[in-house]
Amino acid sequence: METTIKKKAIGLCLLMMMLLACTKSAEDTDELGEEKGYATGKVLDGTGNPIPGARIVLDNTILYASYIHGTTDKNGIYKIKAQLGAWRTFAYADKTYNGQKYTMELFPDKTDAYNEEGAVRNFTWKLEGRMPWEAENYYGGFVMLRSGDGFYEDEKDIELVFTPVGPLIDGSAGRTLSIRYGEDKWQNRYELQDIPIGRYKVKAILKKNGTDQPLKVEDWDKQDGLKPEIQLDFLPDPPNRGHNSASIAIGY
Structure with missing residues (x-):
């Protein structure tokens, strides 16, 4: 008899829990449902x-x-x-x-x-990927590339490395990006596309004839000279350029 009562009590509790879950689910659906x-x-x-x-x-x-x-x-x-x-x-x-x-x-x-x-x-909120409205627009930032004075290397031999400094704009940890020409983020000679907005340390490497030669880079918006590595921030609305973008010069 006692066992039967316990079973009924357990069954009643389970039923109440299911009803509460259904009520909450219905409330959630109503909250976001089409009106x-x-x-x-x-x-x-x-x-x-x-x-x-x-x-x-x-x-x-x-x-x-x-x-x-x-x-x-x-x-x-x-x-x-x-x-x-x-x-x-x-x-x-x-x-x-x-x-x-x-x-x-x-x-x-x-x-x-x-x-x-x-x-x-x-x-x-996405940090990268194509926007569905326009095929040429991305959720990530845009980087314009320039050649330093006397720099004529083939872009196919250059690797750019972006290493996050602290969290990205959405608070996530981010990842190091090693980018080569012809890959999805570097399709056009003077443009990088779809870089997750963050603060990065950036360096360039010339990968040619089986060797890796460090190059120098410059934040073109600051124009403070070529360096082995720079800290790069995207600008929300720079003049004469798309929003959330940056510009890098590459040289020796």
Whole structure:
């Protein structure tokens, strides 16, 4: 008899736990579910934590420069009343890093347009990879390359090494990047693409005739001379260049 009562009690507890879990799941679904007439969604960083204060922009796909603005709450959730028309949702996070303010565009789970009925569009912060809106744009930073005076080596013989100094802009540890011409991040002669935004120590190596010869590099934005190694920061909005970019000169 006692064993039967215990079994019933355990079964009742399990049932209550299942009901609580279902209730919580339903609440979570309602919180982020599609709501007629509203653009809704959640914005997360790379580790799954919410990003409060992210800027949300509803962009009209037909009318030029017609926007609706909003922000995420402390849980990374936004809810914006959708108006008549066709809309796409964009999200941006403003981040101060090493004393400079950067604007980071965030990755959408869907890119198709919706109307005044509303839709759910969630976003994640990515440090690298192609943007779905435009094939030529990347989430990582851009580096313009220059040749120092009298430097005429073939770029195919050069290796650039980026070593993180401290965490990257999103707080992650980052990784050392050894980049050669013809690889995904160095397709054009004078351009590096999609470097995760961070502070780096940068050096260059001439790999030619079976030898590794150290070269010198210069932060062209500082123009303080060629050195065996430099500390490089991306600039949020440098003049005459794309945002979140840097420039390096290579020489002997």
